[in-house]
Amino acid sequence: MRKRKTAPAIIPILIAVFLSGCLKIEPTYTKEKIVDSVISLCLTEYNIEPKVWLLEDTLWIYIPVSSLITSNLQLDQETFIAINKVMLGASRVVLSMKPRPQFIVVVASDTQQYGLDYMITTWIPDIVKYQLQLISRDEFGRRNLIEISEDAKALGDEEGRHLEKKDINFWEFLSLQISQRIRFKFTLDPKYQDYFKLGEINSEISGNTFRIKAYIEKIKALPDDKINVQKEIAKIVFEVIKAYEIKDYLLIDIENTATGKKALFTKSELVKLLR
Structure with missing residues (x-):
């Protein structure tokens, strides 16, 4: 096994x-x-x-x-x-x-x-x-x-x-890289690593949409408790989109399965988010 x-x-x-x-x-x-x-x-x-x-x-x-x-x-x-x-x-x-x-x-x-x-x-x-x-x-x-x-x-x-x-399929590679970057962000970044418990993280690229389902549970309050998990994930996805010069996408669909919270970001909203 x-x-x-x-x-x-x-x-x-x-x-x-x-x-x-x-x-x-x-x-x-x-x-x-x-x-x-x-x-x-x-x-x-x-x-x-x-x-x-x-x-x-x-x-x-x-x-x-x-x-x-x-x-x-x-x-x-x-x-x-x-x-x-x-x-x-x-x-x-x-x-x-x-x-x-x-x-x-x-x-x-x-x-x-x-x-x-x-x-x-x-x-x-x-x-x-x-x-x-x-x-x-x-x-x-x-x-x-x-x-x-x-x-x-x-x-x-x-x-x-x-x-x-x-x-290896390029889009599968990109999906797995997004999942890995999300996991590393919340487990290795000193700003986050002591405050969250992570479970399964799945990324999928379907047509013009990036879909991410991630179990990210907050286990204690952060010093700055204004962090929005869905927005942090969106930033990571956008970093990958820019890094690989992906042009043909319209939406990023994110769900935190630990909380049930969902978020949908358009291309223009992502650009504003990272300003």
């Missing part, structure tokens, strides 16, 4: 994985040979042999490890180094290609202790923007999807058979 969870204590380390290295981009590799190229580069330069698959426009990379996290919920140092090397190697291959895949998904799995999976999903154009200094280090980190999950099938799996591999 696969159990998804978030581990905020180790996320600041994990989102830096892509950011320690300089990528030299040369037109060297082809999409037809991307799997062999990533494996060969990682094996030759780092003595690491990941499992690699290309599913349409998504490159999946699997790294089985003996230990994923330490007792104080930090990423194991050897595992951190291995992930960093593999991600840098894969980025070198992907960024030298035309046409390129759209997504890289890297999964490091603890195959010997607890069956934990650490998965990071990155939209490849975001890597390009970061390398060209069009987005900041922090913004690049916010754009990566990070998931920690527990799956008993990971135990003993050196081949990545337990992974549910698929081609």
